[in-house]
Amino acid sequence: MLHPKLGRAMNLVYFHALVFALLGTTLRIRSWRRTVRLEKLSWKYLLYSVFLSSTLFLNIYFLFPKAILDGYIKSNIILQGNFFMMTGLRVMALLGCYGTIWVKRKEIIGLYEDAIDYWKKHRSLLRAQVDRNDLKELQLSLAQKILTQILVSYATTMFSTVIQYQLLGVVNKFSLMALAARISHFFHFVAFKVAFYGVLILLENQFGVVHLALDGLHNRKDKKRVSALRCIASMHWETFQLARRIFALCDIANAALFTNMFMTTVNILYHAVQFSNETIKSSIWGMLFGNGLIIFNFWGTMMMMNMLDKVVTSCNNVGQHLKQFSDLPRVSKSFQKELDIFTMEVRRNRLVYKICGLVELDKPACLSYIGSVLTQVIILMQFDLRQNNQPHEHTYLTQLSRNTSE
Template sequence: MLHSKLGRVMSLVYYHCVFFALMGSTLRIRSRKETIRLDKLSRTYLAYSLLTSVFMLLNIYCILPQAQRDGYIKNNIVLQLNFVVMVFLRLMTVLCCYSTIWLKRRKIIQLCKSSLAYWKRFRNIMEAIVNKQELEDLQVSLAWTMIQEIMVLYASFLFSALIQYQLLSVVSKRSLLAFSTRLVHLLHFLVVKMGVYGLLILLYHQFMVIHLALNALPRRKVVGKWRALRSVATMHSETLQLARSIFRICNLINATVFVNIFMATLNILYHAVQFSNQTIKSDGWGIVFGNGLILFNLWGTLLLMEMLNKVVTSCNSTGQTLRRFSDLPSVRKKLQRELDIFTMQLKRSHLVFKICGLVELDKPAGLRFLASILSNVIILMQFDLRRNPQPNSSEYLTHLIRNKSEV
């Protein structure tokens, strides 16, 4: 059972990924019959995927020649180094995304097949146990959450495009070509983040369905309640394995996403410092666009970190929901045995999101993530203070006396 709103939103995410060739294969989506099937991998899509990946890789060259002569960065070594790092990260993003798609295409297709089989296998369980209205409310709220993320991503893209256009020193064919190339890569990164967020939405939906099923079982008179609990335990185990498989396959993509988010936020805030001290000249519209870019960039980052934390928390807090069965006046032996098995399963299983198996990301890590960005911006500001030294006290007094005498 999939609500039409959530289905349409996820279809929109799917078509974005297909356009940038970020899918291992195509899907056949029929919203009326609420069915999703895996299409046979066609040679046309393989050729399109190859052309798209080559195009995204080669057009990075168009950014370099004109951008190095841009007026606002040629006298600032920090901005020049920052620009080189951002171009390198764009290159790494393209390489990691399309290398994952090509090298792990069979695993991705098999993961899609397993996910579809998983959905069909547990669909009857959801309809039999979970309250229909609660499930509908969950899916509608997730649909609006995904819509909010899409709007925030596109708003950030719009303000970024306006700011970059204002920063063009000379409007010419070469500068417009470099500007267009930047926009294409911004759109590509937008779709990558949208795809990651969409996967997190689907995982969070499945874990929350498990919570709804566990909440519904104690208060419903279901014949063979122990069988239903066993099915929910199996559903939780397979959802956990599905989440780990997704995190493992998309490991490089997730790493580049969060590294790019870190550097992009740092870049935006440092540009804001340059705008505030008039190092980069701008008018009122530039200030408005810059503030909008800062707002929506931070908003999108917080939404992504919050959804990641919800997925991990909803999986690891299943044991708290399972405690509802301890409030029952009497529990039969079969149900008690299934409760013990499920409890041992939860103790052995713990979902963790790590980047390259090294850095664990959770809510505290997200706060440290933002704190490190602010710390790096403050450090970079010190370069501006050293490059523009303030006059000492004697020079300031001499200048003040001279001005008074002239008056």
């Protein structure tokens, strides 16, 4: 049960994943009062997935010959190191993404089937317990968020493409092929980022529905409150299990995603430092597009991490929402029993997202992310200043010969 605007937004997410072969199989997403169907997987789509992933891997070859000889990178060992690191992260992202899809294809298709059954099962709860206007407001806000994320991602790609073109030392067919290879990886990164953001939107929608259903249940006084509370508890538990399965399946791919986001931000800020001290020459248009790249990159990254934190918080705050039932003057024993069971389940099962089971992503991690980015840029600046302060070899020899002649 999706609002038409949210349904259209999810169709955009679906087509991003479909074009870049990020699906285990093809789906058909319907909007208001319609279901989501799982279509039969065709061998053509499998061949297309192999072809696309192989093309993205082969594109990495075109990055090396010209990029190392570019005018702005050949004299800076830090930029060369950043280039090799970013190339390695692109390879890791491709392996993590398509490796997950190929190795865990059956599990992903099983997840699709369970998710569709889950939507059909709890459709009656949406109609009976949730106010239509509140649900509409929730889904319109989620549709706006995902459209904003798509626009910000493509704006970041556009600004990055312009900057990459201006950084070309010589414009010829080899440098343009290298630029085209980078752009193809940019679009793959955008597609995977948008796909994961769309999954977070769906999870946030379901946890938001749980909160809306609890609000509606608090105002009810009929005899069906016990069965309604049991349905809400079942919906929350199955959404919780669904979120854990999604995070577990996409663990390696998401680790590559967030690592690429971190290193991309560091690389962008370090290039900004090079532009500001005129180590890399640029025009006024280059400065404008560079500032736009910094702004939109941070904007998109913060939106992703904020949505992830919101999903986790929305799941874990159901226990706080259940406290509103303590102010009811009279409740039946059966209702109190179901309420206690629901509270204990929420307390024992908290949703936590960790990258490879090591780094937990939440609001403190977001602040640590910003601090780590700035720290890395400052460290790179120190190396850059030290390198610039050292006398060049030809200057030293000229001074030595002058002192000898004197």
